[in-house]
Amino acid sequence: SWLVIKPGETVSITCTVTGASITDSSSYLGTGWIRQPAGKALEWINNIYYDGSTRHKDSLKNKFSVSRDTSSNTVTLTGNRLQTEDSAVYYCARYPQSHKAAETRTKNTTQIMFTIYHLCNVHLLINYNTMHNLYRNPYY
Numbered sequence: 001s002w003l004v005i006k007p008g009e010t011v012s013i014t015c016t017v018t019g020a021s022i023t024d025s026s027s028y029l030g031t032g033w034i035r036q037p038a039g040k041a042l043e044w045i046n047n048i049y050y051d052g053s054t055r056h057k058d059s060l061k062n063k064f065s066v067s068r069d070t071s072s073n074t075v076t077l078t079g080n081r082l083q084t085e086d087s088a089v090y091y092c093a094r095y096p097q098s099h100k101a102a103e104t105r106t107k108n109t110t111q112i113m114f115t116i117y118h119l120c121n122v123h124l125l126i127n128y129n130t131m132h133n134l135y136r137n138p139y140y
Contacts, residue, residue: 002122002125003123003125004124004126005082005124005126006128007084007127008081008082008083010079010080010081011078011082012077012078012079013076013077013079013092013124015031015074015076015077015092016072016074017073017074020094021070022068022073023050023070028094029049030049031047031048031066031068031075031093031094031095032044032045032093032095033046033047033064033090034091035086035089036089037087037088038088043088044057045066045077045090046060046061046064046065046066046077047066048067048075052068063082063086064077064078064079065077065080075092082124083126084127084128087127090123
C-alpha cells in the first residue's frame with residue numbers, strides 16, 4: 001500500500017503478525033522493521049521481541065519507535081517528524097525462535113541479521129506537494 005505525508009508529520013504503520021503469537025517464546029522471537037529508499041540498500045530500523053523488549057538502530061532511535069498490541073497480534077512502527085529523506089519502502093518481518101539472531105556490533109550501530117518471514121510492506125512518500133495525497137494505489 002501507499003502512504004503520502006508532508007515533511008514534519010508523524011506516521012504509524014501497523015503490521016499483523018501471522019504464523020505465531022507475538023508473546024509465544026517457543027515459536028516467535030521478534031518482529032523487525034526495515035526500510036529501503038529508492039536505489040539504496042536495506043536499512044534495519046528496530047525490533048520488538050516476544051517479551052516486549054526492543055532494540056533500535058542508534059542513528060534512528062530518536063526518529064522511530066516500535067510498539068505492539070498483543071490482543072490483535074500487531075506491531076506498529078511510528079515515525080516522528082519525518083523528512084523527504086525518510087521516503088522508502090518500509091518492511092515488517094518476523095523471525096522465529098528457531099533462528100536466533102546473530103548480532104554484529106559496529107562502532108555506531110547494531111545490525112541484526114536474521115532469517116525473516118516477510119509480513120507486509122508500505123511505500124511511504126514524504127513530499128511537499130499535497131496533491132500527492134489524492135493518490136492511493138488501487139491494487140491494495
